[in-house]
Amino acid sequence: MLNVSQRRACRVLGQPLSTQRHVRKEPEDEEKLVERIIELAFQYGRYGYRRITALLRSEGWRVNHKRVERIWRQEGLKVPKKQPKKGRLWLADGSCIRLRPERKDHVWSYDFAMIRTTDGKPIRILVIIDEYTRECLSLLVARRLRSQDVLDQLYELFILRGIPDHIRSDNGPEFTAKVVREWLAKIGVSTLFIEPGSPWENGYVESFIGKLRDELLNGEIFDTLLEAKVVIENWRREYNQFRPHSSLGYKPPAPEAYEHGNLTLNVYQ
Secondary structure: OOOOOHHHHHHHHOOOHHHHHOOOOOOOOHHHHHHHHHHHHHHOOOOOHHHHHHHHHHOOOOOOHHHHHHHHHHOOOOOOOOOOOOOOOOOOOOOHHHOOOOOOOOEEEEEEEEEEOOOOOEEEEEEEEEOOOOOEEEEEEEOOOOHHHHHHHHHHHHHHHOOOOEEEEOOOHHHHOHHHHHHHHHOOOEEEEOOOOOHHHHHHHHHHHHHHHHHOHHHOOOOOHHHHHHHHHHHHHHHHHOOOEHHHOOEOOOHHHEEOOEEOOOOOO
C-alpha cells in the first residue's frame, strides 16, 4: 500500500474522485428479481438469460437483458451451449427446400422422433409443425406408427385447423406410401420430399425435435406409454403458448391460446 491519500492518487492517475467514492444503490426489487431468475433457471434449465428476460417481461417485470445477464453471471448460472451450425437450409439447385414458408398454414413439415420406456420398449413420436408460425401442431405418441396413423392424424388436423398448401417430409415409408401421396393429392396438398440423407433440408422440424430432446426427452425417464403421452403433450402446450421463441422476437408461437390466465383447450389431438 502506498502512503498517499485517495485524493492525490486520483489526481495522479487522472481518475475522477467521484468514481472512487460512489456507493452503488441496489434497486428495491433486486432480491426478489434474483429469486425469480433462479427459479426460472431451475425450472427451464436449457433457457439462456435472453429467454429468461422474455419470461420476466411477460410476468410484468421491467428489466432489460443486461440486468438479467449481470445477475445471471453473478449467481453462477450457466448459459446453454449453442447447437453446432448445420449446412445451408435453402438450396440453389431447384430442390423443394427452396419453397420458403410465407404465411400460416403455407408449409407444414413432419418427422419422427423415438424414445424408450424403462423396460426398453420403443416409443415413436410423430411431430407436425407449421414452418411459418413455428407452432407444434401435434406430438402423436404411440408404440407403433404406420402410414394410416399419419393419415388419421393429418385428417384430424385438417378438420380442426384447415388444409395447408404443402407438407414437407423425408423419404420414410410412412410419408412416401402410395396411399398417403394419393390422399394428399386428392385434397390439394402438395408433398415436398427432401433428398435422401439430407436432414438439414427439413431444417424446421429437425430444429424442433432438437429442442424437444434437449429440453424434455433427455431429462425424463418414462415408465409407461401413458406417462410419456401426458408429459410430452404438456410440454407441447407450454412450447406453443408460453415458451419464448428467439426467431419470433422471444414470443411464443401461439400466445393467443391463453385465456383468463389459464390454458384453453387448444389441442389438436
